[in-house]
Amino acid sequence: MNEYRGFFNICRRSLQLENVLQTGQAFRWVLDSESGWYTNTLKLYPLTPEFQIIRLKQNDSKLEYHLESSIKLESREIHNWIKQYFRMEVDVEKLCEEQWLPNDSTFKGKNLRGVRVLQQEPWETLISFICSSNNNIPRISQMCQKLSSHYGNLLNKHEFSNYYSFPTSEELCDRASVESLRSLGFGYRARYIIETAKLLVQQKKIVGIINDTEYFQYISNLYKNDYLQIREHLMGYSGVGPKVADCVCLMGFHMDDIVPIDVHIGRVAKRDYKFVASKKELAILRDTYSTMKLTKKKINYELELIRLMFKELWGPYAGWAEGILFFREISTPTTLAPISKESKKKRLFADTLYDPKNALKEPNRRQNKYIKTEV
DNA sequence: CGTAGACCTTT
């Protein structure tokens, strides 16, 4: 075993571990409340295709990490890998001030709570969010944990606790079945997981790729990082609708402008932003998606318009803005607040002003106005 | 094409 330690100078305003690791983005981080260390196993791709045991702990001024690796790695590479996992190059406070606040008073005087969007491995992200449908965070976490402990590989045998990798699509096909997953409490998602794993194994074989991460990288390149086509591809997997596909696009393909629309954010749109779908907007969208088989079949046009409204409003890092709003929505439940309570906000877009085709234009994902120069 | 229900399990 090789051990690596290091740290980042970073304050809680920029990153709050509990608000990033335990709020429904990643599902396998485990906190030891005694010591304050979070532990998980991650694939440090492209440094290594194997999972490594990683621990994190923060205080008011720094983030410490500890890596237990089966192979030799470069300290500098590990450091940079963690940096990209947390997307540390993105300056959220600056984004809020310059990009969100001028267009949306919702962000006025609000604590961003150190919420960030993680850059995660696409395959695990896909399976995790297939598990998320009509489900709650504690059970999703439990299910992801079970996938690892029952179908992953044991990483070290000498420690007190056992740590397992997240199973590859092949491992899932070889070791799991609909019946075994059901008996572990996956419910109707058991079938989705098996079908998705089988399809991926098949697809990888066709293009001669063995690694799940590399396959999704290949798909991303194939479609030149085009969101609509990648989402269409993702919705080809069983149990993957627009919400799950968008989560994979945002966190697995780091498409920062994508806003996954769930019940919470849908409620926020109607209640706080007075969203109403117009016939014209709906017609334009239907036309736009008319040639996309799965998108046409699975999309909910009203929710899609909500997604586009937020993308227009919040810009290239709209997905990050959503993450922060979502966190606030679930942490201080206003679910019971009367919907009749009128917000001062006016409807954002008049029918004549808002053309969803504008929002459909792909942003320049390379723009770096909000990129910090050095951490 | 949009809408209602079912779908597993746990809180």
Add this chain to the structure above:
DNA sequence: AAGGTCTAC
């Protein structure tokens, strides 16, 4: 009721 998806009208 939970951060949906699928199927049948």
